[in-house]
Amino acid sequence: MATVEFSSLVKKYGPLEVVHSIDLAIRDGEFVVLVGPSGCGKSTCLRMLAGLEEISGGKILIDGQIVNEIEPRDRNIAMVFQDYALYPHMSVYENMAFSLQYRGFNKKEIKTRVAAAATTLGLTDLLDRRPKQLSGGQRQRVAMGRAIVRDPQVFLFDEPLSNLDAKLRGSMRIEIKKLHRRLGVTTVYVTHDQVEAMTLADRVVVMNNGRIEQVGTPEQVYHHPETLFVASFIGSPTMNLVPAEHDGTLLRLNDGSVLIRQPENKAAQPGAKMFGVRPEDVTVAEGPPPEGHSEVEVVVDVIEALGADTLVFATVAGSPFAARVPPATRLQPGASARLRFPNDKTHLFDADTGKALA
Amino acid sequence: MSRRTRILSHITLILVSVIMLTPIYWVVKTSISGENLFTYPPSIVPHDPNLFYYVQAWYTVDFVRLFTNSLAIAVLVVVVNLVLNAMAGYALTKHFPGKGMVLGFLLASMMIPFHATIIPAYLLTAKLGLLNSKLGIALPFFSHIVCIFLFKSNFEAIPSSLVQAARLDGLSELRILTRIMLPLSRPAVATNIILSFIWSWNDFLWPLIVVRSPDQETMPLGLVSFLASFEDTTGALYAFCVLVVLPSMLVFLLAQKDFIRGLTTGATKG
Numbered sequence: 001m002a003t004v005e006f007s008s009l010v011k012k013y014g015p016l017e018v019v020h021s022i023d024l025a026i027r028d029g030e031f032v033v034l035v036g037p038s039g040c041g042k043s044t045c046l047r048m049l050a051g052l053e054e055i056s057g058g059k060i061l062i063d064g065q066i067v068n069e070i071e072p073r074d075r076n077i078a079m080v081f082q083d084y085a086l087y088p089h090m091s092v093y094e095n096m097a098f099s100l101q102y103r104g105f106n107k108k109e110i111k112t113r114v115a116a117a118a119t120t121l122g123l124t125d126l127l128d129r130r131p132k133q134l135s136g137g138q139r140q141r142v143a144m145g146r147a148i149v150r151d152p153q154v155f156l157f158d159e160p161l162s163n164l165d166a167k168l169r170g171s172m173r174i175e176i177k178k179l180h181r182r183l184g185v186t187t188v189y190v191t192h193d194q195v196e197a198m199t200l201a202d203r204v205v206v207m208n209n210g211r212i213e214q215v216g217t218p219e220q221v222y223h224h225p226e227t228l229f230v231a232s233f234i235g236s237p238t239m240n241l242v243p244a245e246h247d248g249t250l251l252r253l254n255d256g257s258v259l260i261r262q263p264e265n266k267a268a269q270p271g272a273k274m275f276g277v278r279p280e281d282v283t284v285a286e287g288p289p290p291e292g293h294s295e296v297e298v299v300v301d302v303i304e305a306l307g308a309d310t311l312v313f314a315t316v317a318g319s320p321f322a323a324r325v326p327p328a329t330r331l332q333p334g335a336s337a338r339l340r341f342p343n344d345k346t347h348l349f350d351a352d353t354g355k356a357l358a
Numbered sequence: 359m360s361r362r363t364r365i366l367s368h369i370t371l372i373l374v375s376v377i378m379l380t381p382i383y384w385v386v387k388t389s390i391s392g393e394n395l396f397t398y399p400p401s402i403v404p405h406d407p408n409l410f411y412y413v414q415a416w417y418t419v420d421f422v423r424l425f426t427n428s429l430a431i432a433v434l435v436v437v438v439n440l441v442l443n444a445m446a447g448y449a450l451t452k453h454f455p456g457k458g459m460v461l462g463f464l465l466a467s468m469m470i471p472f473h474a475t476i477i478p479a480y481l482l483t484a485k486l487g488l489l490n491s492k493l494g495i496a497l498p499f500f501s502h503i504v505c506i507f508l509f510k511s512n513f514e515a516i517p518s519s520l521v522q523a524a525r526l527d528g529l530s531e532l533r534i535l536t537r538i539m540l541p542l543s544r545p546a547v548a549t550n551i552i553l554s555f556i557w558s559w560n561d562f563l564w565p566l567i568v569v570r571s572p573d574q575e576t577m578p579l580g581l582v583s584f585l586a587s588f589e590d591t592t593g594a595l596y597a598f599c600v601l602v603v604l605p606s607m608l609v610f611l612l613a614q615k616d617f618i619r620g621l622t623t624g625a626t627k628g
Contacts, residue, residue: 052522073528085519089541099527146523 002063002076002153002186003028004049010057011044011210019044019210021058026188026203031180033189035197036207037233042190043158045207049188050079050156063153073102078147079156083163084139086131086146092118093127096145103150110149117145120179137168144179155180157189161196173199194234198222206230228274228354231347237279237311242319243351244275251275251348253296253317272351279311281345282323284331285338295340296321300333314339389600392593411593415584415601418594423573424580428559429605431492431576435499435558436551442501443550444543447509448535468503473563480567490570499558505550512546513539548616556606577602 004026011019019041026032034042047053049060051072059066067075086095093114100110118124121141131139140160147155157176161169177200180187191197197204198218206213206221206229214226225231231239243254248270285295298314298321305327312323312331323339331337348357359367388394389411391404415421450461479498480489488494516539524534540547562578569575575583584598610617 050522050526052525072522072526077526079523079526081519081523083517083519085517085523087520087523087538102528102533 003061004154004186004188005061006045006049006058007061008058009045009048009055009060011041011048011053012056017056017210019048019056022210022212024205024212024215026186029184029186031177031187031189031200031202032205033191033197033201033203034205034207035191035194035233036213037192040207041210042192042205042207046079046156046158046188046190049154050077051075075154076150076152077154077156078150078152079158080140080143080147080160082159084131084143084160086139086142088131091128091130092123092134092142092145095131095142096127096149099146099150113149113151114145117148120148120182121145121175136164137172140164140172141175144176148179148183152185155185155187157187157191159191160189161191162193169193169196176200194236198234204234206233208233224356225276225347226356228276228349231276231349231356235278237322237324239276239278239347240282240316240319240321241349242275242316242321244273244317244348246270246273246348255317273357274349274351274354276347276349277341277345279322280324282321282325282339282341284312284323284325284329285340289340292343293340294343294346295338298337298339300331300335300337303331303333312337312339385596385599388592389596390593394592411591411597412601414591414594415598418588418591419580419584419598420572421580421601424575424577425601427492427574428577431496432555432558432605434492434496436554438496438500439502439505439554440547440550443505444509444535444540444547446501446506447546448513448531448539450506450510451513464503464506472498476564476567479564483568489568490574491568492574494568495565495574495576496558498564499554499561502550502554502557505546505553508546508549509543512543516542545616545618548613552610552613552617555609559606 004024006022006024009019009022009024010017022041022045024032034045036042044053048055049062051067051070055068059068061067062075062077087098090098096114096117097110100113105113114127115124118127121144123138123141123145126134126138126142131142134142143160160176161172164172173196176189180200189196189200201218203215204218204221205215208229214221214230216224216226221230221234225234225239228241232241244251245254246252246269251273253275289295296316298316300312300314302313304311304313307327309324310327310329310331312325312329314321314323314337321339325331349355350357387404390407390409392411393401393405450457475498483489483494483497486494486497488497520538520542521534524538529537560578561576562582565574565576565579566582569579572583581598581602585595588594
C-alpha cells in the first residue's frame with residue numbers, strides 16, 4: 001500500500017497540452033475514481049502514473065518517492081486494462097503467473113499466490129482455460145487476478161467495466177468494491193461512467209479539458225458541485241440549469257416573467273447567474289407554496305415512467321427542466337403544472353466563471 | 359453471389375488450376391516413366407510407372423551432399439531471417455525520430471534488383487573471406503524487407519494494451535518480442551519461414567558466383583551439373599527436378615494455412 005501524489009502534472013503531445021498542471025494527493029488505501037468525459041485527460045493521468053506515458057512536466061510520487069524516471073515494471077503497480085489485455089496464447093494460470101516468473105518467485109510461491117487469487121475471484125475451475133474460452137466477466141476477473149497476485153502498492157483500473165453488459169457491470173462493481181475492502185490497496189480507477197464513480201469511490205476526481213474540476217466524496221460532488229461542469233456531469237438526469245439574472249434581492253429568469261426567491265447570501269453580487277436544482281428535489285406543486293420554497297409554471301413536454309419513479313420533462317425560460325416525481329403523479333404531456341423546489345436545495349453559479357456561489 | 363456466377367467462377371478456377379498443374383504433372387509423370395515430350399503417341403497416363411529414375415538420379419550425383427548443403431544453408435537463412443526480420447519489424451512499430459526516412463529507405467531499396475547488387479555483394483563476401491562457404495552463400499538472404507514489413511503489420515495488429523501489460527509485468531523489449539509478439543504472429547512467422555526457405559533453396563545465381571568447389575554446391579547447381587553431364591537421361595533429369603522441388607513444396611504445405619493468413623493480415627488491418 002502507498003500514497004500517490006500528482007504535483008503540477010503536465011502532459012503535452014508536441015505543442016498540444018492535454019493535462020494542465022494537476023495537483024492531487026491520494027491517501028494510503030484510498031479508492032479514488034477519476035471521472036470525466038472522453039478526452040478530459042483521465043486515462044492520460046493514469047497512464048503517466050503507470051509509466052506508460054512520459055511526463056511532460058511536474059512530478060508523480062508513489063509512497064513519497066518520485067517515479068518520473070522509474071520504469072513501469074519497477075513502480076510496483078498493477079493495472080487492469082479496458083480490453084483486459086490477457087495474453088491469448090496462455091492459459092488463465094499462465095496469465096496470472098506470468099509476471100511472477102519475471103520477478104524471481106519460485107514455482108511453489110507462484111502456485112500458492114495464483115491459487116489464493118483464483119479462490120478469491122472464483123477462478124479455480126478455469127485455470128486451464130484460454131482467454132477465448134471465457135465470458136467477458138470471467139476475463140475481467142482473470143485480469144484482476146493477474147493484478148492481485150503481484151501484491152502491488154497501487155492498483156490501476158482503466159475503464160475495466162466498459163466492455164461488459166449492464167447487468168454484469170453491476171455485479172462486477174460490487175466485486176471490485178469487495179476486493180478493495182478485503183485488500184485495502186490504494187486504487188486509482190478511471191471511468192466515464194458516473195454511476196461507477198459514485199458507487200465505488202472513497203473520493204471522486206471530476207476532470208474536464210485536462211483540469212480537475214472538483215475533488216470530493218461522492219456526496220460532496222453530488223450535493224455540493226463546485227462548478228457548472230460538475231453540476232451538469234454528475235447525476236442522471238443532470239441538474240436543471242437555467243440562466244438567470246440577480247438584481248440584488250431577487251433572482252429573475254431570463255424571460256423576466258418568472259421570479260425565483262433566493263437567499264441573499266447565494267448571490268451577493270448582482271449579475272448573470274446560472275440557477276440549478278436537482279430533478280429529485282423538484283415536486284409537482286399542490287396548494288400554496290410553503291415557507292422557503294419556490295415554484296415555476298411549466299408546460300409538460302414528455303413523461304417517462306421508469307417504474308420506481310416518473311421523470312417529467314418541461315421547459316423553463318428556454319432551458320430543459322426535469323423533475324423526478326413519484327409514479328402515482330398524474331400528469332400528461334401538454335398539461336400545465338407548477339413545479340416546486342425548496343430554496344435550500346438550489347444552487348447558484350456565476351455565469352461567467354462557472355464557479356458555485358456559496 | 360448467384361448460383362450461375364458461382365458455377366462460372368468455379369469452372370474458371372478449375373481451368374486455371376489445370377493450366378497451373380499440368381507442367382507439374384508432366385514433370386512427375388516423366389520422372390516415373392521416362393517418356394520424353396516427343397514420345398508418340400503421347401499419353402496422359404504414364405506407362406509402366408516405377409522409381410528407377412529416382413534411384414538413378416540419387417546415385418549419378420552425390421545427392422546427399424547437395425541436399426545437406428542446401429538444407430544447411432536454408433535452415434541458417436530461415437533462422438537468421440526470423441531473428442533479424444522480427445526484431446526490425448518490432449522496432450518499426452515504435453515511434454522514433456527519422457522513422458519515416460527509415461521506412462522510405464527500406465521501401466526504396468526494395469526497388470533495386472538483386473542482380474544490380476551482385477558485384478558489391480561479391481566484393482563484400484570476398485572481403486569477409488566467405489567465398490566458397492555456406493555462410494557466404496547464405497549471407498545475402500539473411501533479411502528480406504518484405505518479411506520485415508510483414509512482421510511490422512502483424513505486430514501492429516496486436517493490441518497495444520498487451521505490450522503495455524507485458525511491460526508492467528516486468529518484461530524487457532526483447533522478452534516482449536519473444537514471449538508475446540512472436541507467439542501471437544504465427545502467420546507472419548510461417549510466411550517468413552516459407553519465403554526465406556524457398557528463396558534460399560531455389561537460388562541459383564548467387565551460389566553459382568560464390569561456389570568454387572563441388573563440395574559446397576547446392577541443389578540448383580547440382581541440377582545444372584547433372585544436365586550438363588548427362589544429356590540423354592530424361593527420366594533421371596525429371597526425377598532430379600522433383601527431388602529439388604519437393605522440400606520447398608513440403609515446407610509450403612506444412613505452413614500454408616498460416617501462410618495465407620499471413621499474406622492477408624496486412625490487408626485487413628484497420
